[in-house]
Amino acid sequence: MKRWLLIFGALLVIGVAVFLTTPPATKRRVEQVDCISRMYGTLCAAKLWSEDNGGRLPPDFISMTNELSWPKILFCPADHLHQPMTNWATFTANNCSYEIVTPGIYKTNTNVVFLRCKIHGYVGYSDGRVLDDSGKVLVKGRL
Numbered sequence: 343m344k345r346w347l348l349i350f351g352a353l354l355v356i357g358v359a360v361f362l363t364t365p366p367a368t369k370r371r372v373e374q375v376d377c378i379s380r381m382y383g384t385l386c387a388a389k390l391w392s393e394d395n396g397g398r399l400p401p402d403f404i405s406m407t408n409e410l411s412w413p414k415i416l417f418c419p420a421d422h423l424h425q426p427m428t429n430w431a432t433f434t435a436n437n438c439s440y441e442i443v444t445p446g447i448y449k450t451n452t453n454v455v456f457l458r459c460k461i462h463g464y465v466g467y468s469d470g471r472v473l474d475d476s477g478k479v480l481v482k483g484r485l
């Protein structure tokens with residue numbers, strides 16, 4: 343429960359900060375900001391998972407069901423090809439908008455992409471950084 347509150351609080355802070363620093367919101371921009379927040383939340387969950395697993399990040403999303411709590415976080419709001427997952431029983435890698443690029447890397451390995459949005463091409467690192475496909479930093483790592 344405490345872990346979930348930590349993740350939720352971090353998501354809220356990041357989401358509000360990103361939203362307030364952007365021009366007037368369009369639907370596309372709102373989807374981008376939501377995607378970035380979901381990636382950051384997933385990276386937080388992966389780091390929490392690593393604390394109980396020898397410092398390694400998870401090999402897949404199913405391993406993190408206790409840390410993520412909510413499968414919908416793995417659904418990019420700009421993904422119009424799939425339906426959001428409502429529970430873990432319906433989760434598959436094929437209906438997930440994100441992919442783990444390098445499963446099981448050590449959390450100290452901050453120079454290797456861990457997470458990627460299949461829709462936006464954003465990439466996430468174990469330190470919480472999220473970059474767009476041009477390399478622009480969208481979220482500075484602070485995990």
Ligand SMILES: [Zn+2]
Nearest residue numbers: 377418459462
């Ligand atoms: Zn996305």
